[in-house]
Amino acid sequence: MTSVLVYGAYGHTGRFVVAELRRRGFEPILSGRDAAKLPGGRPASVDDPASLDRALDGVAAVINCAGPFAATAVPVIEAAARAGVPYVDVAAEIEANLDTFALDIDTVVVPAMAFFGGLGDLLATAAMGDWTAADEIHVAYALSGWRPTAGTLAAGQVSRDRRDGRRVRFADGWLEHRDDALPTLEWTFPAPLGPQPVFGEFSMADVVTIPRHLRVPSVTSYMTVNAAKDLFAGGERDSAESFVVDVVVRSGGEERRAVARGQDIYAVSAPLAVEAVERILSGRTTAKGVASAGEIFDAADFLRALAPHISVELR
Ligand SMILES: NC(=O)c1ccc[n+]([C@@H]2O[C@H](COP(=O)([O-])OP(=O)(O)OC[C@H]3O[C@@H](n4cnc5c(N)ncnc54)[C@H](OP(=O)(O)O)[C@@H]3O)[C@@H](O)[C@H]2O)c1
Missing domain, CATH: 3.30.360.10 (Dihydrodipicolinate Reductase; domain 2)
Structure with missing residues (x-):
């Protein structure tokens, strides 16, 4: 089974992402900074790169749901790059998104992959x-x-x-x-x-x-x-x-x-983020490195795949 690390797994959005991964046949590996909220998971701190490396060991991708992303995005992206795996986050912070877009990273990184x-x-x-x-x-x-x-x-x-x-x-x-x-x-x-x-x-x-x-x-x-x-x-x-x-x-x-x-803008962020991971892992991408959703995916095809969570009409 393909395992995907969810950082911030016990937050409101993280829980939706974990459930969506399970629903699609992935093995979610739960991570976050508080070990007490992660029985059986992999606690890791953004201030401790080695803990992030341990959390990422053997996973195919990471979805970061731990915000504010001003604190979490860059350390988790750098750990994903060290592990050589793609990174997706749900950050809605314009400044954090800009920081991410400014990174020079070869592995796939898709910020703001949410509502x-x-x-x-x-x-x-x-x-x-x-x-x-x-x-x-x-x-x-x-x-x-x-x-x-x-x-x-x-x-x-x-x-x-x-x-x-x-x-x-x-x-x-x-x-x-x-x-x-x-x-x-x-x-x-x-x-x-x-x-x-x-x-x-x-x-x-x-x-x-x-x-x-x-x-x-x-x-x-x-x-x-x-x-x-x-x-x-x-x-x-x-x-x-x-x-x-x-x-x-x-x-x-x-x-x-x-x-x-x-x-429910929080619940629908899960199929958005997990659909992105599924497409990245199966090579259905049109860009490399750091990219936005519209830049790296076939937008119309991606939107069709969101039914029944989100219904889309193109005029
Ligand atoms: N773009 C979108 O449409 C969209 C959709 C959904 C969510 N989001 C964003 O996603 C983030 C999480 O939202 P939420 O609804 O899940 O909030 P939440 O239920 O309050 O959960 C926040 C999570 O982030 C963790 N966290 C915060 N700071 C951290 C840090 N420095 N290191 C490690 N973990 C940290 C928290 O862990 P602790 O409990 O240990 O503090 C918790 O797991 C927010 O920034 C939100 O704006 C965006």
């Missing part, structure tokens, strides 16, 4: 179809609610600290930090949702995954206002939360669209 980052990138890449460049890409998120985990809140805080509390957007071909408030506008989602108030330039990992490989000077994310407000209101996770991700690509007055629908 935020990977999914938008795959949708944008599939929507582009035969276009080689676009004028603008918009990624609009409608979440029926957004009760975050402690890991999400901690990662958001680390990200904000790393950019001195400023926000970030990708416009005119550059990542730009800004001090002004987010614009509020209306985004018309496909029926039955229709027009919804959203925060514009609510930048998610899409602003770094997409421009990495698609020729486009402007990538803008949007988030429904109710979900953005939920994020800071606290409360228990609600797995019934549903989502619509509406991606619009414009080029020379023409428009193409890809829409994804599903439930």
Whole structure:
């Protein structure tokens, strides 16, 4: 049986990833920093490279679910490179994603392989179809609610600290930090949702995954206002939360669209990450080294494989 190390295995997202690996016939090897939460697993600390090397011994790949990734991504990637095995993570921290993309590594490394980052990138890449460049890409998120985990809140805080509390957007071909408030506008989602108030330039990992490989000077994310407000209101996770991700690509007055629908942004991150590992291990990749989802996978084919977890419509 092919074994895959899950770092951060006992976290909320890590548990979904472990279950998805089992469901697909992999042997998940559980790892993380707290030995007490890992009976029978392989405890390892990002401050102790030898412990990571021991954890990675004999595995075929590693999925890192331990965030904030500012602390975990580089040490786990370096250990994966020493072991010569591919690495996938679910990081939604723009700064950590940038650190990862800046690495010079020969083994396959795919950061942000989750709901935020990977999914938008795959949708944008599939929507582009035969276009080689676009004028603008918009990624609009409608979440029926957004009760975050402690890991999400901690990662958001680390990200904000790393950019001195400023926000970030990708416009005119550059990542730009800004001090002004987010614009509020209306985004018309496909029926039955229709027009919804959203925060514009609510930048998610899409602003770094997409421009990495698609020729486009402007990538803008949007988030429904109710979900953005939920994020800071606290409360228990609600797995019934549903989502619509509406991606619009414009080029020379023409428009193409890809829409994804599903439930529970944490749960669906597991099939995204595990599908990526399965494709990397079976050689279904189009790039080497560090790459984003849209860059390294056949985007339309990958999205089709996500059913029934995520349903996708390309227009
Ligand atoms: N891109 C996406 O769409 C997406 C989707 C899901 C999750 N995520 C991200 O994934 C991360 C985890 O989310 P979650 O929902 O699983 O949160 P969670 O339930 O709070 O779990 C966080 C996990 O990370 C571990 N961890 C934190 N700092 C660590 C460190 N320095 N060294 C080793 N382990 C560390 C924690 O271990 P301890 O208990 O020992 O602290 C725990 O296992 C967050 O950053 C979140 O933003 C992103």
